[in-house]
Amino acid sequence: MEIKLIPAYLKLEDYIQEEHQNQETWEKLMVEPYWNLLSQWAPFPVDYMKPLCLLEKEEAKQQLEILKQVDWDKVMSTFNMISDTLPKDDEDDMYVAIYPSNTNMPEGIYGTGVWGNIILNINALNCDFGKWIPYVFAHEYHHTVWGNHWYNLHNGEGLHGWFVESILIEGLADAFAESIFGDMEPSWHFGVGSGEEEKIWNIYNRVATLSFLPEETGKYMFGCEELGIPKNAGYYFGIKIVREYIIKNGINSMKELLETPLEVIYQSSL
Secondary structure (H helix, E strand, C coil): CCEEEECHHHHHHHHHHCCCCCHHHHHHHHHHHHHHHHCCCCCCCCHHHCCCCCCCHHHHHHHHHHHHCCCHHHHHHHHHHHHHHCCCCCCCCEEEEEEECCCCCCCCEEEEEECCEEEEEECCCCCCHHHHHHHHHHHHHHHHHHHHHHHHHCCCCCCCCCHHHHHHHHHHHHHHHHHHCCCCCCHHHCCCCHHHHHHHHHHHHHHCCCCCCHHHHHHHHHCECCCCECCCHHHHHHHHHHHHHHHHHCCCCHHHHHCCCHHHHHHHCC
């Protein structure tokens, strides 16, 4: 497998020249040239994963100039190091698209996995984005390796489509990133306070073995005031459960952890 970079941010040069910086312009210039390639392995339409138009003209100019100054060859070397740590048993190329964003996440970056390919959405006006690129890539890269192992090589054996599986998949991805960049503590690990942990976990246990559509899953993963779910609570419990499983079972191999059925990890948390 070879990792190939798609510098989609360079399309901002055309985007800035347009009369209107709106969703139609964004879709035509920034998304359409790459979307078929990025989503080529998706078994159903995944338009909800498309990078969104969030940039005004002046902000787009600023982000373009900053992103052009990044040493992308050095970044790619880090990506290859990460993939060597947990090789993907797949001969197909992996595409990593770099898109501008105005995300307000403290890290200045978030990732989107598109069925074997990756989008890194970067707010270049956040001075911390550079140091978080490797961690976020490692997280998204693990999703592709995990998905290839369980869906492509094992045909989804042992998977139920439960909500708790979504939590654990995120926890496993963070555990992999943490195994390489253990000194980094992403903001999404701190979504639940110690005083509310039991109450929130009880809510999760009631829906753990239900199957949700992506929108409903997102409420429990990212937070929903109406449901009483704090921001990023799903990520908080995902890494907590996986960490406890690693310690309890003396796991010292990310490959061994990758090959552990999600139901086994979930049962260990009960």
